Amino acid sequence: MSHQLPAILFLLPLFAAISMPVVCLKHRHWSQPIAVATLAAMLLVSILNLHNVIHHGEVRYVFSGWAVPLGIEWVADGLASVILVLLSTLGLLGVVFTGPTSPKDLGGRIVHYYILILLLVSALTGVVFAGDLFNLFVFLEVAAISSYALIGVAGGRALFAAFRYLILGTLGASLYLLGVSYLYAVTGTLNMSDMVDKLPFLLSSKAVLGGLIFMFIGLAIKMALVPFHSWLPESYTYAPESISPILASLATKVALLAWLRIIYWVFNASIVINEIPILLIVAVLGTLATVIGASLALAQRDLKMMFAYGGISHIGIILIGIGQGNQTGFAGGVFYLLNDAVMQAALFFFAGVAFCRYGVRTIDDLGRVGKQAPWLTGSLIVMALGMVGLPPTGGFFGKWYIILGALEAGNYVSVAAVLLSTLLTLAYFIKMFECIFRQSSTQLEVQSGGVPFAFKLTLGVTSAAIIILGLFSGPIVQLLLDHAMPPGL
Amino acid sequence: MVDALLAVFQRPNFLTFVIIFLWGFYIMVTRYNLVKKLIGMYLVQTSVIFFLVSISAKKGATLPVLLSTTEPVQAATYANPLPHVLTLTAIVVGVATLGVGLALCAAIYQEYGSLDEEEILEKLE
Secondary structure, eight states, X not given: OGGGHHHXXXXXXXXXXXHHHHHTSSOGGGHHHHHHHHHHHXXXXXXXXXXXXXXXXXXXXXXXXXXXXXXXXXXXXXXXXXXXXXXXXXXXXXXXXXXXXXXXXXXXXXXXXXXXXXXXHXXXXXXXXXXXXXXXXXXXXXXXXXXXXXXXXXXXXXXXXXXXXXXXXXXXXXXXXXXXXXXXXXXXXXXXXXXXXXXGGTTTOHHHHHHHHXXXXXXXXXXXXXXXXXXXXXXXXHSOTTHHXXXXXXXXXXXXXXXXXXXXXXXXXXXXXXTEEHHHXXXXXXXXXXXXXXXXXXXXXXXXXXXXXXXXXXXXHHHHHHTTOSHHHHHHHHHHHHHHHHHHHHHHHHHHHHHHHHOOOBGGGGHHHHHHOHHHHHXXXXXXXXXXXXXXXXXXXXXHHHHHHHHHTTOHHHHHHHHHHHHHHHHHHHHHHHHHHSOOXXXXXXXXSOOOHHHHHHHHHHHHHHHHHHHTHHHHHHHHHHHSOOTTO | OHXXXXXXXXXXXXXXXXXXXXXXXXXXXXXOBHHHHHHHHHHHHHHHHHHHHHHHOOTTOBOSOOOOSSSOOOGGGBOOHHHHHHXXXXXXXXXXXXXXXXXXXXXXXXXXXXXXXXXXXXXXO
């Protein structure tokens, strides 16, 4: 039974998504409870799967019994299992948050809305587990198509943002597919573990290098690495309030994870292009991304726009950690990925609550919230501590390990970049707090009725998670070091 | 230089791929009409599919169906079925993306009464 867990994890949301139009045909209000129940079950199964992987080693799931080079394989190793617990937790919180914030004029289409969210979660599960380059492409595209549609639901400016995302995202997917076909032409296989055996003799081939570069550019568009980030801020800003947390915390991180798999598991990270190690290129791009992203965030006044640029800068920090090529940096990068996903979800939950309940869109209006909703300000302070990276939050320990890794590799530019982006992050949070605590005479139009339980739950859980990840950073990083390390690092 | 050019013309399929890809990319970048952008996007997708098909084409090969169980299998006489399956999947993905893109275009037209990117950007300001 336990070796079936990866397939069960994927099939749970997929099956719920497929059966939803029939089940909810007459009772459209059933759609949210069904989605919540499915994702809660998925969370339980993912914890079971993580437990199983830690105690019995990685699970390699082969679909319909076709042996590896021919069939499609899924790999549930330590890394994938940890990320999956994160994915199902944030997916569950996102669906809980969807209840009171979903667009009002959806009517019967609310069922389709939940179907798309469940499809998005199942596709992301597929990306995390995929042990096959082409499979990865298909799941990336399913996730992307669901997110284009979900962003477009908001109407108005979101439509145009979603269209731009679609054009750029499809270009990225085409480049990724082109890279995969280069590698397929050279090695004759698509399976990652099979390709590992064949690649060492072919590393001098220009087709392999070309394929790697095309795949990197394709995934860089998907993960919003800085020169290719232009689609992200607008899409996440104008997306429905309930969709931005799910997308911001998961979509870009999962694309980054796919790149991590390719570079460390398939290429063993030792590849050198014209005497420049590829890891150095990754670290340099991360350096640029983190500094430029944080500087752009500083220039924003729209809350969600600011958080979106903050997310772009944090993708850079994760890449810096991964690009150091040692265990400390890698574990730090993956640990920071977990933290960043939680923090992005928390920030966009905050932005959603601030807009839905208090009508606040820009930081100038934030002052009106400060007095009326101390609980909201309190959670924002926790998030700010996490984003800036002060102890005892997870953000601090993530950056700590990344800097340790960079020092170990003697890469002082990366250390400076992490510190600089920390300062810039501090700057834009100070700007925000200045607006909150400044006296404001404008009156607030608070919606009548109590604060929905879903708001308190999602903000509370994510804020607590930021602290808990920090308090238990030692065991979590040790777990990553023991079970999630790529071969040969 | 001449050798490199001659080498390129040895492989007309690669040349065709590059031309279609860049053509599609050029349309995506330069046209302001959203539907034309989608056409460019579809050309890019199709060019990659064409590349995948062209590298797996095999002269004189037949269907990958085992005709006789007694004779030893001659792998060289059969076409590799995997690239074709990949191609089919990639086509399906491309069509789904195009569908979502056209739906977004229709919604944008209803919202702004135009499909021209510049006009829409003016209205957004």
